[in-house]
Amino acid sequence: xxxxxxxxxxxxxxxxxxxxxxxxxxxxxxxxxxxxxxxxxxxxxxxxxxxxxxxxxxxxxxxxxxxxxxxxxxxxxxxxxxxxxxxxxxxxxxxxxxxxxxxxxxxxxxxxx
Amino acid sequence: xxxxxxxxxxxxxxxxxxxxxxxxxxxxxxxxxxxxxxxxxxxxxxxxxxxxxxxxxxxxxxxxxxxxxxxxxxxxxxxxxxxxxxxxxxxxxxxxxxxxxxxxxxxxxxxx
Numbered sequence: 001x002x003x004x005x006x007x008x009x010x011x012x013x014x015x016x017x018x019x020x021x022x023x024x025x026x027x028x029x030x031x032x033x034x035x036x037x038x039x040x041x042x043x044x045x046x047x048x049x050x051x052x053x054x055x056x057x058x059x060x061x062x063x064x065x066x067x068x069x070x071x072x073x074x075x076x077x078x079x080x081x082x083x084x085x086x087x088x089x090x091x092x093x094x095x096x097x098x099x100x101x102x103x104x105x106x107x108x109x110x111x112x113x
Numbered sequence: 114x115x116x117x118x119x120x121x122x123x124x125x126x127x128x129x130x131x132x133x134x135x136x137x138x139x140x141x142x143x144x145x146x147x148x149x150x151x152x153x154x155x156x157x158x159x160x161x162x163x164x165x166x167x168x169x170x171x172x173x174x175x176x177x178x179x180x181x182x183x184x185x186x187x188x189x190x191x192x193x194x195x196x197x198x199x200x201x202x203x204x205x206x207x208x209x210x211x212x213x214x215x216x217x218x219x220x221x222x223x224x225x
Contacts, residue, residue, distance in 0.1 A: 033213075042117075042217040043202070058212070090156060092213075099164040101147050102204070102213060104157040 003027055004105035006091050012111045019078040021108050023091030029103075030096050032074040034058075034066060036087040037107075043090065049074055081112045115140045119203060119216035126193055127224050134188040134219045136203035141184030143205040148177050148188050151200045151218070160201075161188075193223045 003026035013019050023032060033048040035058075045058030047066040055066050063085060067075045074093075078085055091105040116139040126132055136146075145165050149157040161170040161177040163186070169178040176189040186203055200218040207214070 040217070043204075043215040045212060092157075099145055099162070099166075101159050101162040103159065104149075106156040 004091055004093060004103060006089075006105040006108050008108060009106065010109045012113060013081050015082060015112055016080050019081050019110065021076045021089055021091075021110070023074045023076070023093075023105060025072055025074075025091075025093050027093070028071055029093040030071075031094050032068065033092040033102070034064075034074070034076045035090045035092065036060065037090060038087050046076065046089075078110075081110075083112050086110060086112045115205065115207060115212075115214040117203065117205060117214050117216035119201075119219050121219060122217070123220040123222075125222040125224065128193060128195060130193050130223075131189070131191050132193055132221075134190070134201050134203075134221070136186040136188070136216055138184035138205050138214075140207075141181055142208045143179070143181060143184065144208045145206050146177075146179050146186050147204050147206070147213070148175075148186075149202040149204065151202060153199075157202065190221075193221075195223050195225050197221060197223050 005024045007022045034046040035043045037043045044060045046064050049055045049068040065077045089108045092102045094100040094102045118137050120135045146163045148160045150160050151157050163170050163179045174191040179186045200220045202218045204213045204215045
């Protein structure tokens with residue numbers, strides 16, 4: 001495993017407040033990803049990173065921003081949380097494009113009230 | 114846009130049965146395919162990765178195959194056990210290498 005740690009594991013926040021989720025990996029993997037998982041939609045890509053300070057949008061990026069200042073850390077920020085962002089958020093990583101499998105963290109359950 | 118369908122959505126079987134889970138892609142241009150297992154309230158655990166040059170992979174009682182020409186993959190579980198109860202997800206990596214697209218999963222229950 002890539003040793004992926006997500007924090008916090010659970011969070012309840014109020015509408016309109018900023019929230020930052022953290023993903024930390026210890027295997028020096030180049031690529032990191034943020035997904036959200038919702039009933040009826042499965043897992044959907046929010047943003048991904050292909051290196052330090054190199055990021056790109058996924059299919060559901062509106063309302064989210066990311067930053068990657070170090071190889072091991074990938075942060076997901078909800079600038080102003082909305083109830084539609086209540087979800088389970090998963091971080092994943094892999095070594096690079098090609099025949100490398102993805103490794104996932106344990107998830108962060110976020111509730112926006 | 115790539116879409117992934119997993120059939121059946123839910124499956125309940127008695128212990129010891131052999132079973133097949135199905136996954137199909139609308140765009141057959143898949144580079145590789147990965148099967149995952151997810152237990153309730155947990156993250157995803159990788160089961161098998163079928164690399165671009167491969168057509169199948171085996172691990173213990175699990176066998177996964179990929180037919181790129183049809184955009185279909187199957188996961189075969191032999192001699193199922195109650196501990197196999199979980200949701201099984203397939204995910205295909207696009208040829209561009211930047212996007213892993215998931216199915217919604219098959220929820221498997223193996224009854225003792």
